[in-house]
Amino acid sequence: MKPFRHINVPGVAEAVDYLNKFPGSSRLIAGGTDLLGVLKDDILPAYPELLINIKAIPGLDYLREDENGLSIGALVKLAFLARSPLVREKYKVLADAARSVGTPQLRNMATVGGNLGQETRCWYYRYPHGIGGRIQCQRKGSGPCLAVGGDNRYHVIMGGKGCFAACPSDLATALAALEGSIKTEGAGGGRIISIGEFFHPLGNALKAGEMIVELQVPPLPAGSRQHWLKYTLREPVDFAVVSVAVLTVLEAGICREARIALGAVAPGPLRALQAEQFLKGKEPIPEVLQEAAVLAVQGAKPLSKNGYKVEIARVLVLRALEASFAGHK
Amino acid sequence: MQREYRFIGRETARKDGLGIVRGREKFIDDLKLPGMLQAKILRSPHPHALIKYIDTSRAAKLDGVKAVLTYKDTPPWKGGLPPHLGVLSNVLRYTGDAVALVAAETEEAAEMALDYIDVEYVPLEAVYDAEEAIKPGAPQLYPQFPGNSFPLACPWMGENSLQEVAMGDVERGFAEADIVVEGSCRYDNIPNPLPLEPPGVIAAWEGPRDLTVWSSTQTPYFLKMMLHYTMGRINVRSIAAHCGGSFGTKAVPWQLVFYAAALARVSKRPVKLFYSKAEHFAAYTLRLGSAFSGKIGIKKDGRVMAVAGEWLINSGYCSDAAQGMVAVGCGEVQLLIRCPNWAVKPKLVCTNRNASKMVRGYGGQELEAAFLPVLNLALAKAGVDPFVFFKQNYVKPGDDYFWRDGNRWVCRGIDYSAAMEKGAEVFGWKEKWKGWLKPSSVDGPHRTGVGVGVHGNADVGEDVSEAYVRLDPDATCVIYSCVSEHGTGQRSSLCKMVAEVLNIPLEAVSLAPPDSLVNPYEFGPVGSRGTYAIGSAVIRAAEDAKRKLLSRGAALFQCPAEELETKDGFIFRKDDPENKLPWKATGFDQTYMGYGRFEPDFSVPNFVMIFVEVEVDMETGKIAVKRVVGATDVGQIIDPQSLLHQMHGCLGSAGLDSAIFEESVLDKKLGRILNPNMVDYKWRTFLELPVFEAVILETPINTHLFNSVGFGEIVTSPAPSAVLMAVSNAVGRFFDTYPITPEMILQTPGKGRLKA
Amino acid sequence: MKENGLLLMVNGQSYEFKIGTGPGEVSPSHTLARTLREDLGLTGTKVGCNKGECGACTVLLEGTPVLSCLTLTVECNGKRVTTIEGLEDPETGELDPVQQSFLESGAFQCGFCTPGMIMTVKALLGDMPAPTELEIKEALSGHYCRCISHYHVLDAVGRAIGKRG
């Protein structure tokens, strides 16, 4: 790894301060599981001068539930989230998503903030500098997206624009089904970004000098059930080819609410609003669920080699809905 | 009747086991020499290019940088088969090809320096597919290999090394056949054997023509000779570190040695070169690309009458062993199939991608994975059960075949039918086989299917081995056999053999370090030759030493040596074991050195049959390997744990999984391997372990004292085609390419849920 | 800890380092794997992928399995690190039961993945008295073994559990 300077910060204010003092040439480091890979492969045109270690900031690894819902400090480790009885009990998709990330050792190190902040795994973007030089592309600020005319088997089937890299974060998918949001701090103060607004085709909504301090999940609809599915070629280690998180509410045999979030199919987690709308007020019989699953992937525009993802997404939505509704009994 | 042995066939701890579990065993990257520099390589951004201009002066001035080399100032060493690659060249032939070399005080300094080398390239047109590369007008990689075709001769295998499978009259064979099929299949996903430890070497010059090389090779002596010939007849001392997995790939890392030795020469310091995982993926050894297309004629009862076709082999940008792999592949296919008429013509081609080199499976896996799916088309038409077919066809004692040296050999091994039967029984083949393209069971969207493959290799007796065994007066002994430990337990197994011959405790036997300076010639533990070839040399050396000991003992006991025996460091008359004298009674200052040599013998093929059961989710395309049964007969087990390990190895090293998820993804616009990391390159994890059962028989084989043959190298070979067959049966269609992806499953017509 | 200094507790021994770029100093970009191997000579910790993908470099940080190739040494100040070299009894040299079980089961071929796996199993058995087979597989699921020693490793873990009675 090429050299950098490193500083431990005692608080969020100092972290934000350093980010602003070294605009563009500093990076936050939390668990380091994504960042250090990025630096070792030297994939970015600009190598950071300074790493700002936020891991030692006290009190940023809390997990709290109150009448406003669940709050998760940015430094909460994925292993902790996955094991937490509260999260497993009530926010199942979040626990399952966390548990599906990487490997046990990675989850012991990785933080929830870093999970949302991580860079895409597009293999053109990630191509190591050591083997003939990094690949320039739209996301890095110059050149076209090479996935379009290249091997795009893992790329987006919806919502790509300029760049067709898929959102790698599993937590994002789960958060989307829970209608969660992200609380940040920055030079100009903090703000709340809903998870649906956080990712865009070329990166995320964080401004220079802004950091994630908390994930928020609003109170759950009464009597809701959840289900998480992640499709990979093998388990574990893999990023999702497609993931699905659903939340359902069933009253007297009728669907009162359904939320369907798709992961790894778009630049960010994607809510299948049409399908959700369709389900409302209906009895979740097989034909209805099948129709909903079809609606969930309607409008997909696959690239040359990822049409299969549409089919997998459809089946995963169907299976997740089946399982979630079955949970109401 | 099996003989009772003291060590052979019994579970004994590996000699290096304690070192491994304590973390004390030294691998190449654990070695540090005083003053040692670290090397890094600047790699080509282009798949095919000329260096127009290169300037290293900025890099050379950096702190800690001790040497920077380009093609202009590297020594005239030449490797490849036939020799065609220097240390560096101004022609770059794949993305990742070495452009310049740097040695510096630290790894970071060397890495930094790469960015300060100024290069201008003239990009040239590149070609990646073998079919394209042989077309007229294709970009040419080497002027001396027109049509991008390598000559097929492999001189070190003999003057007439096997270059095709040719015998009989195929036209007549086709005329006599009931069923003739034509087809093709590609096994060109170039999986990476990917031992966990990346390759590495350290080079240090002791004098102008004296080079010492430490490396992660498993064949240190062979490497010494290889370097001697390629580096201008210099004197090489080759020392092996403990090897963190090789699967053939680390046997002769001559290019790494070239790089490190060139840097060591100008810097006058020892230089270490240890590849990153990305380099291991993108600039080291891949499997050969392989495609078979041709015609096969069979009788209704499954007898094969004629095979004709082309075997197109893609070796990437160079070749250093591919000709040997072609020869062995051509031999191995004959062990599988009895057929009087053959005309299979290999063509070996270079393309602008990272090189394919020596890998476990060595030609046979590549040919069979591409050839058997075509044969399956014929078997399916005839309705022949593939297990029954393989059992009938697999080489039997008295059968003959042409081997890699071009000679006809007659099998004097054993009939493996019993092992096959036992394997089929344990697997439940009869119950699960429902016919071609028929699933074994259906459960909603999940369908299971079964497949079988077989493989064998007569290379278990390849090449020469030499060994010494020294008996010491303190009743211990030392084996001199130039073998390093690369995971097969070979070093420990050799100790067991010698302990058995001398009837002394295993603890009394040790093995000299794997260093060419102290050991005699040894080709090395490759091609499953450890047990028979190396074992024979070591056994003979032990017997020779014992003979010398006992003939000295004859004077003490005043009887012919033949009447004496030795046990636990004592000599005694066979008829009076109580009256014994310690070895040192023959002289406290007397050692005995025995010598043993093994000469090549290609008459004893080994054997493995792999049965697999897969489950396919027809709605998502996911394939799960549920169960594997491996069946073999090794004559006599030397070490049960090691043997079982080898069997399990079929799930690793670019073996079974190359049928479903292992592949190097080559972008054919950029000429880059897109997945040079262990997330995007898929491998089997603890959570994806199939149920694995091994059937191991012990029918004495006519090899050496212990009637045993080796087995490790062949295990991966039958697996890919067996998996392809299993998935075909589950899904109900044939596949003609690897790996089978979810996408391919989802494209299957009528893929939905079957009615049970 | 003083400015520009670093204290590591490795296998029960404390080591002080200067942070800097000179020889013997720990640079901010040095990983724990590198410090252990290069500066402390503890080469039992292996580096396979150097990028968090293979598990070979697993060590225990405050008793928890982490990847030393993705851990910056400067971020381990004052922390307790256990490596494969720290498992045996320093006085008697007696092996840890997990090491002993791996030895008895012959749970390795080339052995490059072994130290990392042993560290994971050590932590697992510390956390759970009797993990199920699935729990064992999950705990080990981040370890790559190309030789396919998995089956023998599972046997070794069972043996280690058995040793505790």
Ligand SMILES: Cc1cc2nc3c(=O)[nH]c(=O)nc-3n(C[C@@H](O)[C@@H](O)[C@H](O)COP(=O)(O)OP(=O)(O)OC[C@H]3O[C@@H](n4cnc5c(N)ncnc54)[C@H](O)[C@@H]3O)c2cc1C
């Ligand atoms: C082998 C492997 C497998 C993986 N598999 C998965 C997977 O299946 N699913 C998945 O979702 N991920 C996966 N990952 C990615 C994994 O790194 C993340 O999931 C992890 O959560 C990142 O957290 P971290 O704390 O280590 O982040 P870091 O590496 O410390 O940071 C990642 C990025 O986020 C930024 N960042 C960190 N914290 C903050 C913050 N508080 N505010 C703003 N920016 C911040 C950093 O500057 C950096 O750019 C995998 C990684 C590896 C190496």
Ligand code: FES
């Ligand atoms: S070396 Fe650290 S995970 Fe592979």
Ligand code: FES
């Ligand atoms: S024993 Fe070789 S990698 Fe596991």
